[in-house]
Amino acid sequence: MPTTQLREIAPASRLENVRYAIRDLACIADEVAKQGHKILPLNVGDPNAFDFQTPPHMIEAVYKAMRDNKNGYSPSSGIKPALDAIRGEAARKGITTIQDVFITSGVSETVDICLAALLNPGDNLLTPCPDYPLYSAVLAKLDIHLNTYYLNEEDGWQPDLDDIRSKITRRTRGIVLINPNNPTGSVCTRKMLEQIAELARQHNLIVFADEIYDKLILDSDSQGKDPHVAMAAVAPDVPVITFGGLSKNYLAPGWRIGWGIASGEAAAIKPYLEGVNKLLRARLCANHPEQYAIPAALEGPQDHLIEVKRKLRSRRDLTMNWCSETPRVGCVSPRGAFYAYPRIDIPEGDDVFVTELIRQKHVMVVHGSGFGQRPGTKHFRIVFLPDEKTLTTAYSAIADFLRERYG
Numbered sequence: 001m002p003t004t005q006l007r008e009i010a011p012a013s014r015l016e017n018v019r020y021a022i023r024d025l026a027c028i029a030d031e032v033a034k035q036g037h038k039i040l041p042l043n044v045g046d047p048n049a050f051d052f053q054t055p056p057h058m059i060e061a062v063y064k065a066m067r068d069n070k071n072g073y074s075p076s077s078g079i080k081p082a083l084d085a086i087r088g089e090a091a092r093k094g095i096t097t098i099q100d101v102f103i104t105s106g107v108s109e110t111v112d113i114c115l116a117a118l119l120n121p122g123d124n125l126l127t128p129c130p131d132y133p134l135y136s137a138v139l140a141k142l143d144i145h146l147n148t149y150y151l152n153e154e155d156g157w158q159p160d161l162d163d164i165r166s167k168i169t170r171r172t173r174g175i176v177l178i179n180p181n182n183p184t185g186s187v188c189t190r191k192m193l194e195q196i197a198e199l200a201r202q203h204n205l206i207v208f209a210d211e212i213y214d215k216l217i218l219d220s221d222s223q224g225k226d227p228h229v230a231m232a233a234v235a236p237d238v239p240v241i242t243f244g245g246l247s248k249n250y251l252a253p254g255w256r257i258g259w260g261i262a263s264g265e266a267a268a269i270k271p272y273l274e275g276v277n278k279l280l281r282a283r284l285c286a287n288h289p290e291q292y293a294i295p296a297a298l299e300g301p302q303d304h305l306i307e308v309k310r311k312l313r314s315r316r317d318l319t320m321n322w323c324s325e326t327p328r329v330g331c332v333s334p335r336g337a338f339y340a341y342p343r344i345d346i347p348e349g350d351d352v353f354v355t356e357l358i359r360q361k362h363v364m365v366v367h368g369s370g371f372g373q374r375p376g377t378k379h380f381r382i383v384f385l386p387d388e389k390t391l392t393t394a395y396s397a398i399a400d401f402l403r404e405r406y407g
């Protein structure tokens with residue numbers, strides 16, 4: 001065998017901007033776990049890691065599909081019964097101008113494909129700050145500079161419209177709206193959606209409406225109605241891709257099933273959809289048997305949601321009680337999903353706070369700087385999926401830590 005001098009294989013320099021604080025913290029947690037400590041994980045948005053289980057009728061549907069040998073490739077956009085079920089669900093949400101529907105390996109892949117199909121070098125896309133880090137990671141991969149707009153903590157974490165307006169440039173192609181929001185748990189008002197739609201019309205933007213948590217609304221409005229309004233329903237003329245999937249509402253994140261619903265005026269959105277479909281074909285298809293769970297999920301019993309929301313409401317309330325009675329902590333009450341994003345008043349960085357909290361108290365949360373935040377503010381994200389006993393233990397450890405470290 002010839003001997004060669006092996007040189008280091010360097011990763012692409014554009015990856016320097018890829019940060020995924022949620023998973024990066026896992027390395028520190030591993031160290032702590034190796035020392036024999038049990039970690040209290042308030043950092044991972046995976047319901048199945050806690051006391052939530054995928055509805056059995058969805059499992060049956062996948063099992064049957066596998067037994068029926070639906071184990072080959074599927075059409076690139078997805079199987080017809082699943083696409084029909086997604087269209088039906090979109091119609092129930094008031095989306096009337098559907099131009100296309102496609103199924104992907106989780107919303108993660110929908111985002112990957114939709115952003116790659118849109119952006120040329122030098123273009124930009126408005127993304128929220130704080131944001132769910134998937135968006136900045138995909139943009140870094142595409143070598144696209146970040147253009148973030150603030151969510152306004154003083155306004156219940158609603159998007160800051162003035163900031164959005166001031167950030168739109170000649171090269172802005174679209175805007176990402178995460179609603180219900182990760183990491184803040186806020187839910188957009190109809191008025192806010194209308195105002196964002198108006199900006200999209202004026203500046204010819206596409207809206208990426210990430211609504212993966214739309215069935216996990218914890219509060220009803222004053223008339224007792226579910227206050228989640230789909231962006232695409234408010235703006236039938238505007239090009240919108242609505243993202244949804246089985247990971248959160250249907251408790252099956254490991255199945256990697258997500259989808260995009262494209263709506264808006266046909267003439268405006270069709271050329272872009274050709275690009276999206278090119279990329280869909282290039283990657284063959286999403287997991288095939290798991291797609292059979294989509295009609296089962298969207299058209300079958302929704303009973304699990306009652307229990308899921310009951311648990312989440314109780315855990316949210318426990319979290320908010322703790323936040324309001326703990327010195328140095330304050331939090332806007334989350335209205336959807338399973339995240340709280342408290343502000344902390346501490347003399348050091350929230351990244352140091354989080355790292356030391358894992359090392360000393362073995363509680364894992366994620367620092368606000370991992371999501372982006374207004375300069376001078378400090379936060380941490382709590383995932384309140386664990387049961388009340390675990391949350392109580394974790395919150396008491398965090399309160400002890402705050403007192404011991406900062407007085």
Ligand SMILES: Cc1ncc(COP(=O)(O)O)c(C=O)c1O
Pocket residue numbers: 045105106107108109132134178181182210212245246247253256257258
């Ligand atoms: C706002 C948001 N979008 C997308 C995703 C990714 O979802 P999926 O599991 O469908 O890839 C997540 C996961 O936490 C999320 O919070």
